Amino acid sequence: MIELVDICREFTVGEERVQALKKVNLLIEQGEYASIMGPSGSGKSTLLNVLGLLDTPDSGQYLLNGSNVAQLSDDELAARRQAVIGFVFQSFHLISRMTALENVELPMTLSGLSASNRKQRAQQMLERTGLADRMGHRPDQLSGGQRQRVAIARSIVMQPRLLLADEPTGNLDSKSGSEVLTLLEELNDEGITLVMVTHDQAIGDRSRLSLRMYDGELTAKRKP
């Protein structure tokens, strides 16, 4: 599903050049459950951004479903994101003036789906994430765990093959955190490829593929 070949990414911070990714090579198969760990500044966010097509590498090849996406234009990248990738963020990124249902509808709204289609699918996703009775609530009327489940419903509503989660439990208490984690793992069991950045070693240990970033370099360890 994902193949990174010699991916490099450099940033200029002040007057200093920082190599966030140094010739990173990685293979992730369809249905994989991968965690990315590492100290802050190690490049794990950059790796997730590159995987999510939000950032383009300076050099190297990124094969997503077999086609090279390393040097596409902004709009082409946006189209790929829409078709293939779902995002779950640490801070949820729900739009506060919209209801849970409208938030889940948003990706479909952007893709031009009709209102009736959208509503039906968004309702299914909210039911799937256990929020059937919260559809008309706005984010400020929901708990943190509920918000993250709305965000997860939104991330899977376009039926992506790849789900990228950036510390999805980072802003949650341990109970909601483990609910959210269970939900993500269930989705993975159903076949979606899950790549998750985390600080939590216990969560990292649950994944089959452990990716560890240190100083822009990646080491991968796959459980048998």
Added chain:
Amino acid sequence: MRFADSSSIALTAIIRYPLRSSMLLLAIAIGVSAVLMLTSLGEGARTYVTKEFNSLGTNLLIITPGKIEVGGNASAASIGQAARPLTIEDAMAIENSPYIDSILPFIGGSLTINFEGRERNVNIVGTNHNMSEMFDYDMAEGRFLPVIALDKVSQVAVLGDTIASELFQNQNPLGKWLRIGDRRVRVIGVVDQMGQSGSVDVDETAFLPIAFAAQVFNTESVQKMMANPRSADVMEAARKDIIRTVMARHQGHDDITVLDQGAILNTFNSIFLVLTSTLGAIASISLIVAGTLIMNVMLVAVSQRTGEIGLIKALGGQRRQIITLFLTEAAILSFIGAVFGVVLGEGAIYLMREFYPAVEFRAPLWATFAAVAMAVLCGLLFGIMPARRAAALDPIEALASH
């Protein structure tokens, strides 16, 4: 993304930020109402003048001595050459033209009149019986000038209301003799109070039969004549016939000017149209000022919603879609503001009419539509830069700002 969806997303954003939205609405509303109010001034002036003209009827020819060259340089012959006067005989010849229904000759001046030692300087108008009909005079006492031949001298006068009450105080002026200059004249009527009518201040005027007025002023020349053709269809024929008739009487000299009232009115109309448009254009500068505010407010909106823009990008939103979202928002805001402006402007114009009922202030329909269109256009134009800035945001930085 569908149009209905981008509109509804924009609309929720407008409602979500009531302060900045209402500021913008106010600025645009003021701009639009300014356009409406200023154009209503121009339009009010135009209808006022048109009404004054129309009260005389547009089927009217105005005859003056001397040749006025319209739209060109005066010919050498007409410079330094005194115009030959129009006489009462000329007027009678014109009155006999088959195309002419009636004429109204005019001699004006001022003289002292005297009754039992009370003296007063008054305006004198020498004319005929047609004047009261043409200008809608109501009689307070007696009757207006008698129907007599233009060259017949009859020593009678009709007085304006102010003169009559000041000279005669509580006496009935009818049948009384007074002196005008060195002649005696009998009062046969008093015109009801009516103020200014055309170029005549009726209340301060004494009306005399034209031939008598000519004697009083010791002149032969009629200053001006108005002629009513038999119908609107013979306007041009009547005009030519008048010129031909007077030329024949003036040894072949074409030395009068005949103006068509309708043509003058058309000229006035087009002048006022230009005036109104100019006023509207000046007022629409305020819309451009409002436009800069739109730009400012939309830039604030972009920075307020950076996280949202980042999210939309992550969800696969294209540049064009983000631009559409923000432009839709600017267009909706300016349209709503323009509608408020129309309401505000029409309200102000209503008040103006209440305070000055003489002038019919009314914003022309084209100005209303132009103001609304201009407001929306400003919203779009000044929204482009902020929208493009939003579309150009880096999704990673935008998401991180949340």
